[in-house]
Amino acid sequence: MLSDSMRAVYASAPTPDDPLSALVVGERPAPVVPDGWIRVDVRAVSLNHKDLWTLRGVGLDHDQYPRILGCEAAGLDPDGRRVLLYPLLNTPPGASDETLHLPAAQLSGARPGTLAEQFTAPGSSLLPIPDHLTWEEASCLICTWLPAYRMLFTKAQLRPGDTVLVQGAAGGLSTALIAIGAASGLRVWVTGRTPEKRALARRLGAANTFEHGTELPAPVDAVIDGVGKATWHHSLRSVRHGGTVVVAGATTGDVPPARLHRVYFHQINIVGSLSGTREEYQRLFTLMNTTGLRPLVDDALPLSEARAAFKRLSDGDVRGNLVITLP
């Protein structure tokens, strides 16, 4: 007999100045399963900055609260298969670029999230999990590893032997970029804020690491910059003529001035990147199976400790990914 409520982590209201004050671990109505959809029992959910924006009220109206958090999840479908949720629930598989629909359909945003005992989804939104991954590791694939794959190969179009600079060493996205890049034959250079984080990057496969702002030994083919204001000018200085800077995020804020003269004079390609397609996931899946790569999980905490986990994410105190597990 299914219960009509479930444990969940949710934002009770938008609180721009104190996001964690609106975080509740409590009961929410269990989701109704629409015709043709499937109920999945959640086993692990990794945390993402998007949830902090939802707690702050960014991009949501007041009447969309309470809003369940969680942008990705690994769980068991009714046939006992281990599955991941592809976040674009209603785009047809094979749509030309599914990710273009994401801003209007984000989990923990326009749609309720996954940080709960159950979620429902159409079967076409469920993706297979590489066998060698634990639940915790699998829960990191959609929001950091899939975007990292897209940034390196679809957006920057890197090839084995190319050099890429990753801004930031120890975060979820950076650790994915380093591990995937190194396993794919790229020369991965990394900036990191502390010796300990730079050492972590080298253990993950970085060929060289630098303090932030350091002049590099040679221009790089591409830079992946999810940091924003604190690293943007260094990214533009570091990329070769005709190279690519992928804008992956803006953790430290936006960037005045844009240095437009440098952009046109050196013919720098500046491209944004968001999430990834199902087809890119298939290629990542194959890469992971053939290399045995595993996402770096910093810590796995039970649902009841979600507030402590989000506090660490908000403080920037993470090595890889933080994960919430469910029994």
Ligand SMILES: NC(=O)c1ccc[n+]([C@@H]2O[C@H](COP(=O)([O-])OP(=O)(O)OC[C@H]3O[C@@H](n4cnc5c(N)ncnc54)[C@H](OP(=O)(O)O)[C@@H]3O)[C@@H](O)[C@H]2O)c1
């Ligand atoms: N576009 C996409 O599809 C996509 C996907 C995932 C994430 N993102 C975005 O990418 C960003 C990183 O996400 P994440 O999950 O990796 O977050 P995270 O785990 O919190 O990591 C934050 C990263 O930012 C770096 N950083 C923070 N403050 C910095 C500063 N003042 N100066 C230099 N570096 C700084 C850190 O570098 P150190 O390691 O050196 O401390 C760390 O690598 C976020 O803005 C997120 O929204 C975008």
